[in-house]
Amino acid sequence: MEKKVDYMDFLQKLSEKGQKLALEVKEKGKETREFFSKMSLNGKKIIEEKIKESNELREQELKKLDKIAEEFEEICGKKETEEKEIEKLKEFIKKTEEIKNKTKEIRENLENFRSHPPSYDEFQNLVAQFNEMYTRLEELGKEENVSIPWQIKFCAEMNPDDKGASVSLGGRITDDKGRNLFGTDCYVCSYEIQDGIVGAEDKRFHSVDSEKIDLCEKCFGTRKKIILSLKKLDPKNSVSKTMIQNLKDHDQYFFDRFSEEKNIDVFMKEKINDAKELTSSIEKTFEIFKERPFFGVRKETGGEEDIVSAMDPFAWTTYGEIYQRVVGFAGGISDILPQGSFIGICSKNNFEWLIADFACAINNYAVVCLHDTWPLDEIEFIINNSSLVGVVITDNLVDSFIKCSFNCPTLHYLFVIGKLPEIKDTNNLELFSFHELEKKEIDKEIDKEIDKEIDKEIKKKEDQIFSLIYTSGTTGEPKGIIVTRSNWLKSNSRIINIAPYSVVAYSPLAHGMQRGIIWQAFYNGGKVGFSEEDDLIENSGILKPSLFVGWPNFWTALYNDYQKRLSDAYENMEEELKEIEEMEKMEEMEKPKENLEEMEKPKENLEEMEKPKENLEEMEKPKENLENSNESKIKKKILREFKQKLGGKLTWVASGGSMISPEVLDFMKDCFECPALNVYGITEVPGISTNGIISKECKLKLEDVPEMGYSNNDKPNPRGEIVVQTETMSPGYFNNEEKTKQCFKNGWFYTGDIGEIDSDGKLHIIDRKANLIELYVSGRSVWISSGSIESLYYETGAFSRLCLFGDRMESFIIAIFIPSDQFIQSFKQKFNLDSSNHDLVKNPEFLKSFFELFDQIALKHSLKDYEVPKGIIIEIDEPWNLESGLVTPNGKVRRNRIFAKYQTRFEAECLAVNERESKLK
Template structure:
């Protein structure tokens, strides 16, 4: 049988029926169920569907065993730091390595050196690299459960996950081994650590001695492969119901939640992404988004399923441009924060004086007008003269750019489509549905600003949120909490009945996002059911938690913390406490006559940049004291002596902040703070 390939869109698309209601499914307090208007609804019973992760790899292998699969840039020197061109491992070579690693793990579990307390869980803690994917492929083929760890969770969360998932073995890089060994007294289930890189003799001796004191064996990856070769067995074929992964999501006010995902969940998610995927076998994906997160993982699975290849970045965000230009990929999964920087850098060309600026502005206008009229994203003249340079920034061969994890503005999306001259899609998903829920449709001229129709594997509905005045009867578009179900959707958080019961009702995931659905069956996120929002880089922030911590600062009388999902940082309105604010103003301005009673002087000081900067410095110190992360820390603020009150409707009668009204009161000032642009910080050049 020929391997499954990507499924192109039909030659004509009905853009008016991208998502269609299922007859007879409307109920009081909710919309009908919506399905994909092009492909209908797929499930584990769909003929030809890829139903397990084992089948995903086998299908990719069947396209061409000798094709490139996993690539990386080897380091040539440390001083100066220099990397070579991409080096590749083929499907056949990766197949040999996954069988060896899988056999070794099975042998160690069978021997009792590793113990499956509840499930045969295996941890991976590393940046994206070929070995991350090889280990994961071994787990898929040998009935083991992958658990990813990542730095942004923090030390306490890493220890929590090791214990909660009862990990007995963790694959990692040498830099993480000391942290794991320090945690060993608190992680009694951990019995083995595998270094993905060779260790120098001195480090190996030290790690061995350290590990022995806690009963932990240290391996190098090559040793495990040799062990597997000596104890080689055939793969253990999974079923769609076999558990493949526990993927932990970062908690905002509590411990991370472990999303239990089966082979069927992940495989059907990857298979669903093949519908409308129009790049040929051997196409290349550039991997820099964390493999520990579901979005990148499913994009790589879809690429593997089609016989494509994955090129990994060097691990240094400052080398992203160098890496992608070396790789010249066809597929660039990304996030708004990176794409916004590409947009800002490109648009700076329009501000250049003289003929260069004028030429760029003319090119943008001509292509944008043509796109709005016809949906075409290419133009022979303007692409050759102007946009060839923009395309070259990302290697020059792109066929598809996808964005997810947070909203992106319609303006940026439309510009990227004409500047890159390729398909640019926005999608929506969450760990609980394997990052797969909706995405926009090819060449839809009015799609920007929406998240598109349901994926083929999903059904969606909106449920009324009366407390927020969102209902299925709203005009012109129905609104409500977005709920999703399908073969890609999880059913349980690991050992967490409370959160499971709050999230899954009657087989539907309640996402916590408020959406609307338009006449074409496209969805758009408009709000959150709770005061938890996502920043542009995909990080969740519990705004009330942040406000409560800042409120402990003596300088703060009241605070409203504001986040915009199109931005990567928080802003705030602070009503200072006069008794502590006056001394700060006096010392900052050098005017000792300022007192708490001198309202006129304090009001004038609110507009003094020195005073604002000093207030922000004090608040930042408070944030550090309370161990807020960087993305939870306010980066810009507006000072005001006009308090939030019951009288102006910004406080409830019980003195809780009315967030919408608080924002409306200071909308002009908060929008102006974001108009200043992202605060200067080190990081990616993108």
């Protein structure tokens, strides 16, 4: 980094003449900036008045146009003569032309004022004077061999961000040439629909059929009335050619199709999506949304809520406030760690986790995600595998990480969130207060303005590592999935057309999915409310998120709660129906009384009303489907209850990570009345498919797995291992060449999942290769090798056949097995039993003996808790052999067929385990 030149040192090095000129330049710069500020403020006020005046005039004119459209609608409704209809259309066309000319004139006057506001000439003179003095000082500095410091250079730049967009008079967003990047004229009335930040929420309607044709909301509505009137005139659309020709002569785009867009989307595409590297995209996003709320946490009220807390129980921090903390922490750690260092983050979800994440991205540090619930041996492995230099941790974890440091020679620094503890022996670890580092650096932001070489270096490193996300390996050793800077930017900076954009963060940020959700919210200017998982329903009801992404086990649990609630409601049908009746009465009372005059008019068809009802007998018949109707009402009520559990404002919901059942997906759609997405993806390759539809960015093929009986030639659908390739897939596993070679081959990633592609081209996950079981434990996916654990159990001689199975939504495994004859006879002798083998499965002691055996093996071989079966299914009556199709010719069990045979019992056993576990809590 170039050494900073102190301003006072600079003055002392100059001659007396140079010192005098330097002070004059500085004063002239100050005078010029102050004049510019006043001119901008005054100009902005005048422009706001002119915009208001022009808007009022436009509103008046467009009301006249709208009235003509209404009159045309009335004529068409009465089906009057074509001459009258054409006459009214011509009037409409004439008024449109008048409006176009008027608004064009108003716009031109506004443009002239913007480009040449009051006092502009005086400002230009000051700039010229400053530039002339600055040039003289520069020449003098060369003569006296003195470099001009940044303090002087800064005076010369009225707009430091001269390469990007800046906000000028009237809130318009312009480039360095003063061109309006986002202004779009309405094709009909010439009005500027989009006006930068000022019009960020304005609607515009863009032609799908013709490029660069946009309509404002008012003109789109008027045009729509004309088209609907024509359709009403003749539903078959065989309207007179003369009428259509009249419209086309006036406007060849009249019958285009239009899609609604918001200015913020265009703004985002221009400002963020064109960012070529991560650092500038982060800085731009923070600048754009600096006034918006970003992070929110539940207020601590001590049990008492004031009026403000009652209105919004969450305390919000803006993008601008967070950015100040990001810049501070980034500056603080840059004095301690060199660029390219690996930094761990181990903490519960909080502001500091994400502040550190953004700061590391700006400084080009690679973040290594650590779950605060992981055992120390796994954390030690990750620290050593990634050569971690420092870790951001909460104060309650300091002792644990000091213990780790004795086995982790690369670890030197702990950045502690909270109070620094007083510890005598830190094993030479240096401890820093996270919050003190935030405050430490102020002038680092200025360094970035003047140190161009740093920015150039960062931009060259977009293929460097952004983060390592660790998941458990097949043998228990975690694998560090590499995420590059460019891939992270491409994956998370996509624009999602949702306003307002709000999410709840409740699962661990150390998991790639939750972290990605927050970054997507960031790039969309959204807000993020933090919640503990135990308080998720309550906090979601308060935050009312617009998007909600949950793990499959969350949605399944919610679905099970719904089914139980529905069942209870059916049992208490009479009481539920009374509640529904009361609710309907309340809703009716709350409805506004509209059209009072219409209600008070005498009824014209009084005679018709007094006629006897012909179908009275039919009406009095009992409803055959009354019971179904009542059940439907109750179901609707319960669905509404569950909709409100997540705030009632969702625009879409998604299940991420792995597949969920169709029943749960249907429940999500019905309950939240919005699109429900079942997203299949893995950390190595996110977003492979949605609701079975393969992503257009993803190349996918199935590879035969003959040992499991899967082939592309299978009927009715091809089946095999899912092999994928995307632009944003991980390049491999960090410091693990063996696993990288095993899973990443010739640019393709071998998922280990077995898929089937149906006749509609949809992907279905049906199995897992290599007998690996995926579970969801402590907020992350873990993989266990069922084969290696099964071999331990076979060694006992207690099993003739055995298979372990698990579910991605659960944290435990289930054992399905046939006991060996030896074990059965031994058990009978021990308990002096003479019962048949079939009766043994009902004997509690027989079942207990297997759980005790599993615990003994777990203790002997140091198995993890989730590697020990929590449920069992015993097969006594039917053998697994070649004849039954459950064993291959070489004697291996066919796991997919065994699971299919016992799937119903497996699901029932999972429910039973969950019930037992919940009672123990």
